[in-house]
Amino acid sequence: QVQLVESGGGLVQPGGSLRLSCAASSNFFRLAAMGWYRQAPGKQRELVAAITSGGSTNYADSVKGRFTISRDNAKKMVYLQMNSLKPDDTAVYYCNKERGDPWSWGQGTQVTVSS
Numbered sequence: 001q002v003q004l005v006e007s008g009g010g011l012v013q014p015g016g017s018l019r020l021s022c023a024a025s026s027n028f029f030r031l032a033a034m035g036w037y038r039q040a041p042g043k044q045r046e047l048v049a050a051i052t053s054g055g056s057t058n059y060a061d062s063v064k065g066r067f068t069i070s071r072d073n074a075k076k077m078v079y080l081q082m083n084s085l086k087p088d089d090t091a092v093y094y095c096n097k098e099r100g101d102p103w104s105w106g107q108g109t110q111v112t113v114s115s
Contacts, residue, residue, distance in 0.1 A: 002026040002103035004095055009109030012085055020080040020109055022095035030073035035098035036080045038091035038111075049080060050098040062088070085113045 008020040020036065033052045039045040048060045049069035057069050068081040078095050092108040 004103060004106035006093060006095055006106050006109040009093060009111045011112045011114065013115050014086060014113055016085050016113070017081070017083045018085065018111060020082065020093055020095075020111075022078045022080075022106070024076045024078070024095075024103075026076070026103065029076040032100075033098040034069075034071060034078045034095060036067075036069060036078070037094045037096060038089075039094070039108075040091040043091075045094070047098065051078065052098075082111070085111075087113045089113050 003025040005023045006020060008018060010018060012018055031053050033050060035047050035050040037045050037047050046060065048063050049067050050058045051069045051071050059067060066082065066084045069078065071078045082089065090111060090113050092110050094105055094108045096102045096105060
């Protein structure tokens with residue numbers, strides 16, 4: 001069973017920054033397109049950023065220009081640098097495969113943007 005462990009969330013003021021990290025236990029990590037998802041209270045989980053095994057990236061319009069996804073295949077890690085945070089970015093953030101059957105979801109990491 002693949003384990004995904006997200007970290008790096010917290011409380012930040014509007015305009016602030018956070019860097020999220022995700023550790024994966026799968027030996028197939030380097031082959032998987034990975035994504036960062038978020039789920040706000042009362043809303044469906046949405047994909048906000050994705051990165052292919054080769055490093056190509058894609059972003060939801062709502063975060064484009066503010067968030068940057070990256071990965072380190074040797075460490076089996078994926079990261080999300082979040083800048084210029086807004087209250088609407090408040091959510092629990094998860095990482096998982098961007099396509100195909102997802103691995104088991106981790107516990108996520110809470111990001112709260114508030115003054």
